[in-house]
Amino acid sequence: MANRQDGLAEALDIEQRHVSWLYGLLDHTRERAQAALREVYGRSGGTRQAMVERETLASEQARRLAQLNAVERGLCFGRVDDASGGRVYIGRIGLRDERHESVLIDWRAPAARPFYVATATDPRGLVRRRHLHLKDRAVIGIDDEVFDLEGMSEGERRTLVGEAALLAALRRGRTGRMGDVVATIQTEQDRVIRASWQGALVVQGGPGTGKTVAALHRAAFLLYTHRDTLERRGVLVVGPNAMFLRYIGQVLPSLGETQVVMTTVGEMFPGVRAVAADSPAAAVVKGDARMAGVVAGALELRQRVPEGDLVVELDGLELRVPHAVCARLRDRARAVRLPHNMARKLYVTEILKELARAETRALEESLHIDELANGDPEMEELAQPLDLEADLDEVDIELAAQRLWGEPEVRRAVDGLWPELTPQRLIGELLSSAETLWSVAPPGLDWQQLLRPADAPWTAGDVPLLDEAAELLGEDDSSRRAAARRAGEEQAEQLLYADEVLRSTGVLEEGIFDRADVLAERHADDGMELTTADRAAADRTWAYGHVIVDEAQELSAMAWRMVMRRVPARSLTVVGDLAQTGSAAGARSWAEVLDPYLEGRWRVEHLKVNYRTPAEIMEVAADVLRAFDPGQEPPESVRSGGSRPRAVRMPPAGLPALVEEELAAIGEGRVGVVTSDAVHEAVARLLPGGDLDAPVAVLTVGQAKGLEFDAVVVVDPAGILAQSPMGGQDLYVAVTRATRRLTVAYEGELPDVLSRLA
Numbered sequence: 001m002a003n004r005q006d007g008l009a010e011a012l013d014i015e016q017r018h019v020s021w022l023y024g025l026l027d028h029t030r031e032r033a034q035a036a037l038r039e040v041y042g043r044s045g046g047t048r049q050a051m052v053e054r055e056t057l058a059s060e061q062a063r064r065l066a067q068l069n070a071v072e073r074g075l076c077f078g079r080v081d082d083a084s085g086g087r088v089y090i091g092r093i094g095l096r097d098e099r100h101e102s103v104l105i106d107w108r109a110p111a112a113r114p115f116y117v118a119t120a121t122d123p124r125g126l127v128r129r130r131h132l133h134l135k136d137r138a139v140i141g142i143d144d145e146v147f148d149l150e151g152m153s154e155g156e157r158r159t160l161v162g163e164a165a166l167l168a169a170l171r172r173g174r175t176g177r178m179g180d181v182v183a184t185i186q187t188e189q190d191r192v193i194r195a196s197w198q199g200a201l202v203v204q205g206g207p208g209t210g211k212t213v214a215a216l217h218r219a220a221f222l223l224y225t226h227r228d229t230l231e232r233r234g235v236l237v238v239g240p241n242a243m244f245l246r247y248i249g250q251v252l253p254s255l256g257e258t259q260v261v262m263t264t265v266g267e268m269f270p271g272v273r274a275v276a277a278d279s280p281a282a283a284v285v286k287g288d289a290r291m292a293g294v295v296a297g298a299l300e301l302r303q304r305v306p307e308g309d310l311v312v313e314l315d316g317l318e319l320r321v322p323h324a325v326c327a328r329l330r331d332r333a334r335a336v337r338l339p340h341n342m343a344r345k346l347y348v349t350e351i352l353k354e355l356a357r358a359e360t361r362a363l364e365e366s367l368h369i370d371e372l373a374n375g376d377p378e379m380e381e382l383a384q385p386l387d388l389e390a391d392l393d394e395v396d397i398e399l400a401a402q403r404l405w406g407e408p409e410v411r412r413a414v415d416g417l418w419p420e421l422t423p424q425r426l427i428g429e430l431l432s433s434a435e436t437l438w439s440v441a442p443p444g445l446d447w448q449q450l451l452r453p454a455d456a457p458w459t460a461g462d463v464p465l466l467d468e469a470a471e472l473l474g475e476d477d478s479s480r481r482a483a484a485r486r487a488g489e490e491q492a493e494q495l496l497y498a499d500e501v502l503r504s505t506g507v508l509e510e511g512i513f514d515r516a517d518v519l520a521e522r523h524a525d526d527g528m529e530l531t532t533a534d535r536a537a538a539d540r541t542w543a544y545g546h547v548i549v550d551e552a553q554e555l556s557a558m559a560w561r562m563v564m565r566r567v568p569a570r571s572l573t574v575v576g577d578l579a580q581t582g583s584a585a586g587a588r589s590w591a592e593v594l595d596p597y598l599e600g601r602w603r604v605e606h607l608k609v610n611y612r613t614p615a616e617i618m619e620v621a622a623d624v625l626r627a628f629d630p631g632q633e634p635p636e637s638v639r640s641g642g643s644r645p646r647a648v649r650m651p652p653a654g655l656p657a658l659v660e661e662e663l664a665a666i667g668e669g670r671v672g673v674v675t676s677d678a679v680h681e682a683v684a685r686l687l688p689g690g691d692l693d694a695p696v697a698v699l700t701v702g703q704a705k706g707l708e709f710d711a712v713v714v715v716d717p718a719g720i721l722a723q724s725p726m727g728g729q730d731l732y733v734a735v736t737r738a739t740r741r742l743t744v745a746y747e748g749e750l751p752d753v754l755s756r757l758a
């Protein structure tokens with residue numbers, strides 16, 4: 001025993017010396033990055049262009065500095081030894097010593113791979129894998145796995161310690177935010193993380209199998225491996241709701257990656273905030289792929305031909321364009337196959353010319369020249385029938401057309417036939433007009449579900465419709481580009497001014513205001529205005545280099561159309577669990593979702609081990625799953641133990657005491673109260689719930705999706721089962737959120753699927 005302890009102390013000592021040296025190198029690298037940043041700011045003067053270049057360079061340096069700051073916690077977490085005595089340390093980033101030798105390997109580098117994939121049966125040439133546990137900069141523990149005892153010396157054997165790093169990580173109390181798992185990535189997850197970025201990778205797995213965490217590490221891996229392309233094009237992560245994005249928001253920054261755009265389907269249309277919710281029935285119709293045809297049909301109705309001739313009254317003249325001409329112009333404008341607002345330019349030009357000709361004809365008719373001659377033979381001689389129209393040349397017509405465009409009557413008439421439209425107007429008017437819906441909806445589509453008041457707030461289901469409309473309408477981006485240019489110029493002016501102020505007041509030189517640190521901080525927070533991520537997030541038409549969709553089973557067919565527009569290269573990671581689909585508009589099979597876009601260029605990786613929920617709770621979840629999908633098996637829990645799950649019959653008034661009890665039982669950690677939609681408000685009023693960081697959170701199942709808590713109290717299970725056609729899936733999600741304790745609180749009868757708890 002004494003021998004083992006001595007061995008451990010010795011090993012800790014060796015590792016501490018090494019880790020301290022690595023931290024020293026990190027400090028040094030950081031100082032160099034800071035100096036480089038100061039140097040960029042030290043350059044003064046120059047043109048506006050030079051100023052912008054300087055800022056871009058500084059932004060680069062600041063990003064590097066932010067990355068170096070982000071890896072402070074747990075800089076080095078592993079070591080592998082091979083049979084020939086080779087030893088490699090694995091960490092959050094790669095570091096080199098003064099001789100430029102690699103002394104810490106980035107966890108994403110190929111050389112780090114054996115650390116994650118070596119097993120007793122396939123040790124990949126390793127004799128030992130060691131996990132290092134750090135608190136601040138101190139090594140406080142080590143865990144060893146030995147693959148070849150024969151290959152180790154007696155001295156080395158004495159240093160073995162056994163606690164599995166993974167189980168230690170899983171036992172930790174939850175903080176309300178997902179953390180990274182670089183130190184304990186499992187082999188099946190490693191396969192997902194390092195898979196090729198071409199085509200689509202579907203990561204299918206039951207609750208708690210680490211799909212989300214693996215997908216986020218994959219984003220970091222891809223950025224590391226394809227940095228050039230992905231920093232230019234950006235990476236987008238689409239999550240189910242804002243709470244979920246906050247929950248996972250720290251994972252990538254903790255891996256030193258701050259340049260990933262995170263969003264929800266409801267936020268994917270710049271300028272629109274989806275604040276309302278659709279009924280399940282409306283969500284199904286809105287998400288139906290046939291809605292693309294409905295939107296297109298609604299737009300076609302806006303490209304009109306008047307019933308008879310087009311007649312515009314102008315200064316007592318009647319300008320008349322024959323019906324057939326109007327029809328021809330409309331068809332010609334459609335035939336160019338440009339988006340509506342762009343084709344409108346052509347249509348307007350043509351119809352104005354027709355109106356100019358019509359004006360000339362009207363003028364002719366109004367000038368009764370033979371009457372003017374008043375019997376004078378000489379005048380009668382002159383008054384040959386006028387043919388003003390024939391005399392007009394192109395320039396005359398264009399001038400006349402321009403003049404007519406200034407006339408409100410003309411503009412009104414043209415707008416009535418081919419209006420300039422915004423997506424908001426087209427979709428808003430479509431969803432509030434029974435007549436339009438009726439005339440454009442295909443048979444069998446329950447369009448009545450869509451009807452809503454004209455001023456109703458937007459829902460997440462509306463956003464893909466708006467995106468569809470924007471695609472058909474086209475954006476006249478000349479004004480957007482001009483605005484961007486102006487904004488760029490303004491920003492450059494401001495930077496120039498700020499620079500001058502800093503210099504003239506001597507602040508920069510005195511070092512009172514350390515621009516380098518401020519910039520690095522801004523980077524860690526939300527990035528700079530000049531980054532790819534900022535530009536991408538603000539641009540609906542941005543083409544990302546890679547897109548990760550989490551809880552992907554929730555997306556409707558229309559939402560997929562929108563997502564696919566953002567990734568023309570079709571490089572995707574699709575993460576989800578078909579057994580957890582809560583939206584009635586969501587996916588039933590991955591083939592149904594992906595084949596229309598990828599024609600077989602996608603593959604599935606299955607994750608089968610549940611890292612979140614102990615076996616005792618998963619038995620309850622398995623009953624629920626079998627009840628609505630007898631063919632499916634839940635994932636296997638990596639651990640058992642903890643308290644037995646229970647059901648408590650009680651009125652809502654008893655909840656505060658129950659939650660107190662749970663808080664006391666878990667000590668450090670968090671309680672999630674997951675309710676049916678029906679009782680959510682009432683329960684939220686009873687309990688001191690807060691946001692993710694609070695000890696207690698009160699959430700609907702939809703909000704709790706993807707999250708986890710040390711203890712979960714599921715309230716009103718019967719209500720959850722009954723609240724939508726996907727009630728079984730919802731209850732499955734609710735009972736699989738716990739890492740340690742599960743309590744079901746109910747009134748009346750306990751649903752049969754939970755009878756194990758009775």
Ligand SMILES: Nc1ncnc2c1ncn2[C@@H]1O[C@H](COP(=O)(O)OP(=O)(O)OP(=O)(O)O)[C@@H](O)[C@H]1O
Nearest residue numbers: 181184185186207208209210211212213611612706
């Ligand atoms: N390799 C690992 N090491 C340590 N913890 C892990 C590992 N893999 C997963 N976990 C933990 O297991 C929990 C579940 O992971 P995650 O949320 O990614 O699962 P999921 O498959 O997305 O679940 P759900 O489908 O329920 O949303 C998290 O706390 C995560 O940190």
